[in-house]
Amino acid sequence: MRLKWKTKEALIGYLFASPIILSIIVFTIYPIFAAFYYSFTDYNPLNARNLEVTFNPQESLEFHLGFFQNEVKSIDEIKDYFDLMTFIKSDVGINLDTKKENIIKDYFDTNKLLKDFIAGKLNKEMKISDFMSIYLKKGSSAFKHYIPNFLGLENFKKMFKDQYFKISLFNAFFYSIIVVPVQTFLAIVLAVAANSKIKGIKFFKATFFIPAITSSAAISMIFWMIYSRPGILNRLLSIFGFQPIAWLENPNTALPAIMIMNIWTTAGYFMVTFLAGLQDIPTSIYEAARIDGASPSKIFWRITVPMLRPQILFVMIMGTIGCMQVFDQIYFLIKNMRNITISYYIYKNAFEYGNMGYASALALVLFAIILFITILQRKFIHEEY
Structure with missing residues (x-):
């Protein structure tokens, strides 16, 4: 069915106005709704890209343990020097809240990490989100994307x-x-x-x-x-x-x-x-x-x-x-x-x-x-x- 002239005229008008409409949506309307949403959260822009940062797990572990990878022969030599929460917070550089701390305490596979370290499998750059998905048995979704905590009216x-x-x-x-x-x-x-x-x-x-x-x-x-x-x-x-x-x-x-x-x-x-x-x-x-x-x-x-x-x-x-x-x-x-x-x-x-x-x-x-x-x-x- 052929479109009526008025409908065609309206469509052409919206087509020409679309750059301005999109600009208003992206730069005016969206920021207003985003600010409204963020006002009820603990959103921190410094943490938003935190999980996308790349690091070398082997170098971080060497710095944390005080041993070079080629010096370690078994897990028993280094397990007493390894503190999981300090490593995640200070050496990997993840800002943790109570929920994420509990996930790490319950599901992080420390033995697998230390075994891979001894085997020399960690000498490569990887994203923090990828690192957490490898060594978390469960709950890795909490570390894939940054989601601010909802605080209500706090x-x-x-x-x-x-x-x-x-x-x-x-x-x-x-x-x-x-x-x-x-x-x-x-x-x-x-x-x-x-x-x-x-x-x-x-x-x-x-x-x-x-x-x-x-x-x-x-x-x-x-x-x-x-x-x-x-x-x-x-x-x-x-x-x-x-x-x-x-x-x-x-x-x-x-x-x-x-x-x-x-x-x-x-x-x-x-x-x-x-x-x-x-x-x-x-x-x-x-x-x-x-x-x-x-x-x-x-x-x-x-x-x-x-x-x-x-x-x-x-x-x-x-x-x-x-x-x-x-x-x-x-x-x-x-x-x-x-x-x-x-x-x-x-x-x-x-x-x-x-x-x-x-x-x-x-x-x-x-x-x-x-x-x-x-x-x-x-x-x-x-x-x-």
């Missing part, structure tokens, strides 16, 4: 006892509460200034927007030089008799210093959003207000700001998401744990501590918080005036 319970989780979450909230309103208001002011009909306005537009397109790493390094003890800021303050301050090393000043930098870099970016909104406001409204004798301040607060409500909502939502997820500036400039944010703490758990399961739980909590704040913003800040 990762989430752990947060209530984790002081750094509380500190990092408080810092993220504090950061957002200060930065979002200030950067939003400053972006509106910059947009109003950029929308003015004055000479050289194109130069000022470009100047305001440059920080938004500059590398975050480069900006962080520039501000590191500004905030350092011999930096420009301390030199300027020394003129007025102030002593040099280590702005980024002092926990009381480090986070506010980062806030100032973030406001400076993002206000110009959001200025473009408000500039587009200003150009949609009919000039007749401003002309009528001026004829009625309205002052510039009243025009700004009674006309400009209310008419920009859709843009304000968008900027506040995007600004909140960005501030709650702030990472790069903290990573580059903060050197103490009292000023870390939740995104940086997720990074440390995942890639420095190897606690990917706990990091996934933290990420899930952060996602829930951002979603809740976004819903509240949409509920209490209406787009229409």
Whole structure:
């Protein structure tokens, strides 16, 4: 049966869109579900490839026993020097939990291993998973692929006892509460200034927007030089008799210093959003207000700001998401744990501590918080005036 034209058109459309659909599935949807799953486990990325590592069993046994293979004639000579659990953990390099330890104690064929060692059969490279499948009488499936242990809600319970989780979450909230309103208001002011009909306005537009397109790493390094003890800021303050301050090393000043930098870099970016909104406001409204004798301040607060409500909502939502997820500036400039944010703490758990399961739980909590704040913003800040 011939396909209808609409069906053909839909199939062709999906065919052309398939690269984008697959990219979204692989790089967006799958990571979300994976993070949700890992948040209930003790997943450790350092252990994920552990069983695929190759090693030489003979060399490992020689190192463990203190004997070369050609020196040993019988098992009785070496059995007193062989400790199974130490060999598996330290010399083979397998991270064991209680379940796997019990499997090894019950089913590992030590005699076969030592006989093969004496016979010279172990002088070859092999994967750890293959080695375990050869010498385990039963339960070798537990060592074929890495499967994290299911912990249930343990990762989430752990947060209530984790002081750094509380500190990092408080810092993220504090950061957002200060930065979002200030950067939003400053972006509106910059947009109003950029929308003015004055000479050289194109130069000022470009100047305001440059920080938004500059590398975050480069900006962080520039501000590191500004905030350092011999930096420009301390030199300027020394003129007025102030002593040099280590702005980024002092926990009381480090986070506010980062806030100032973030406001400076993002206000110009959001200025473009408000500039587009200003150009949609009919000039007749401003002309009528001026004829009625309205002052510039009243025009700004009674006309400009209310008419920009859709843009304000968008900027506040995007600004909140960005501030709650702030990472790069903290990573580059903060050197103490009292000023870390939740995104940086997720990074440390995942890639420095190897606690990917706990990091996934933290990420899930952060996602829930951002979603809740976004819903509240949409509920209490209406787009229409």
